[in-house]
Amino acid sequence: MGIYGALTTAVSGLQAQSFALENISGNIANSQTVGYKRTDTSFADLVLGGDMNVRRQVAGSVQAFSRSTNDVQGTLAASSSSTSIGIRGSGFFLVQDQTGEIDGKPTFDSANLYTRRGDFEVDRNGYLVNGAGYFLMGAKLDPATGNAVGSTNEVIQLTKDFMPATATTAIDYRANLASVPQTTNYQAGDPTSWLLDPDITGDVTGARSEEFLASTISGDAVTVYDVKGGAHDVQFRWGKVANEDSSATPAVKDSWALFYMSNNEAGADDVAWTRVDADSSTGGQQNYEFDDKGFLTKPSNGIVTLNDLTIDGANLGAIALNHGTALTQFADTSGSAEVKQLTQDGASSGSITSIEIADGGLVNATYSNGKSRPLYRIPVVSFYAENRLAPVDGGAYAATIASGQPLEDANAEIMGQAIEQSNVDIADEFTKMIVTQQAYSANTRVVSTSDSMMQDALNMIR
Template sequence: MGIFGALNTAVSGLKAQSFALENISGNIANSSTTAYKRTDTAFSDLVLGGERSNKTRTAGSVMAYTRQTNSVGASPTASSSSTSLAVNGSGYLIVQDATGSVNGAPTFGGGDLYTRRGDFELDKNGYLVNGPGYYLKGYALDPTTGARTGSSTELIQVDGAPYPAAATGAITYNANLPSEPKTTNYVSGDESSWLLGSTLGSTISASESDAFLASSVAGDSVTVYDGAGASYDVQFRWGKLTNADATAGTSDTWALFYQSNSSATGDETAWTQVDADAATAGTQAFTFEDGVLTSPAGGSATIAGLSINGTNLGDVTLSTGATGLTQYADATGLVDTSRVSQDGSAAGDYLGLEITDGGQVVASYSNGRTRALYDIPVATFAAENQLQQLDGGAFAATVASGDPTIGDGSSIVGSALEQSNVDIADEFTKLIVTQQAYSANTRVVTTSDSMLQEALAMIR
């Protein structure tokens, strides 16, 4: 075998180093490709003939094979696109490839594929598709409750439908009421000047408005909506009824009013008191002990038949929470509101889409509202380096990789992209080593040829 064996071995070395050079070339070419996984080259020796016991075994040729680096990630970097995403850690996004198109819309029929390439954009049909043309899948969510509507993933498609109008059903109100309100009538040391007058009842007529405004303090306002999306401004005012410090055996009590008719005249009702405890008829006071709300229990009241300027909006819950409404000393003597919000809205036009940290597809609307449309899951594999690599950074499951385990998308980073895991400096080092090994194998070929010529010359 001698010289001929050396020639064959050197040729196998040339093939192996050429194979390595091809992989290095591909890695360098894709050093800027989103989520590219470099291809490393490993070598395996082959043994030709001989016995181990008599030490006549001769070195054989070499075989090169590909080693995947799917498990080697790269850090996500910020992207200017709100529909881009990156997987920070292990796992893959679930995608499908289109099998054709009908009337300009893609058709699908293949199985699931997997990718870490997250440069997704909306196409004309509302699908999220990445650069190489793979379509993203996720779990559909109920736009009202946010709960998943099915147990399997589906292609993400956003139709751009408007946000429907919603009537206000609840108002959240958090504030601190001053223990000594500085009303217009306020006189330091004179309690009667800042307590709500006993002659004022649960409704305030237009003729009583001046007296009411002078002995109460503003409590902020909130815009509410009816079922058609029309808006109404609700103005609140607080009046203190009793002061525990001055009246033994009593608690601090307050009355909350809202302006029910801004254009009322004479005996027409202008302000209406909120019933603090709907379960107990006639219980209209908010009660505090040592600054803590004690009634209504749990901080939930009902504005029965909320009426603004002749429009009845129905019963609306006023929720302060157990600790959201307090009564502590405040030097300003005014109501300090920390939150006044409500759950209704006007109709809104679709504005755009965003993928958030955690993997939710969220649509935004012109009325300032947002809603989650899809959850994006992440698929993991027991042996991800055994996945079958496809064009465009996609992978297919194999028997060796095992079936995917589908988990939540908590590792997803929104508005980000994973970079290539290619290290240019390392690839240039491997390039130099490969070149030197290839050159050495050519020397073996030329030396073997020279020795063969010598052998042939002996018979001349």
């Protein structure tokens, strides 16, 4: 290599180090950009030629190339936003870019883009848009079943539709009934004083309400719903029918009767409290029975059907009263019914009050009736060569021939209320900058030295 060769090689070194510095400056500038992937610089030598047989090959110039780090995970940081999401593992969110507007509504490009920037927020039209203006895509779900509607992903748009009312079909009732209920009539040492009034053998009319209340204990209340979402309060009361007596023939078990208020405005001859049949298959009005250890034996499966449940004239149909194995009769000094669970599966209609993207990528809507349901599932796609994606503005990427087509089987996990930070390490970038600056300075010395040598050569002929 002659002087001119050394000069041009040094110039290529200056260009390569300038290129590296450009990447470093971009990384530092985006160290706080959500989901940013740093750009590293790699160098390749150019061989000018030479005779290998006589070992005359000489070093050549250098070229600088960018190398993506899409496969390097950034730190996941907690976010206060319920719609911010991050990816743990390898993969990308599907997004689309807005191309224009028609009647105030955005129009989209048909080509999908891919990003790891997950700082999504709901805009005025109900779309989930990240900080760079890209619109999130997902699979629409059937709110009733949670199954996907169709086989394609679409731009997510959250509407303000009401959640329809759901009629109550089942009540879960778990409680412990004190073996000695302290009713109003209760007298210590008198086993008959805490039993249900013997004159009450079935439903209770308004005329007998006072005696009924004095010989029973409260079983709490629950609000149930009809098909239109109308709310109806169901009040329960328990009356002990018999105390255990193993010496009797046949032996007598601890037995209880359950009632619910069916008419708040009942007259003297109207039914105010309806007695629950614990075993409708036998006919008549059967009692709840417990063994000597306090466990429920009848009904054997712990389920009772309230046929034609009617509250203040509103017929709610058949509702299952599910006790499971958690209705017991243990000793309790309070002498009351200690209710552990009294819930039902119905709901009134409701409007959306909040949107949340949960772990796993389900977009859930919470409604004013306290219920929630999934609306979309967010996919994560992967590529065989994710570092060969073509970057576009705003931390998004486009698929290329080199990257391959997206696959929806990414080995990744969506984390709710999280944001992936930039994978730039400031300390590492400053170290690179110092090394790059020194290499650039060294190349300038080569240029200066080459120029000096050329001047010396010219001075030889003077």
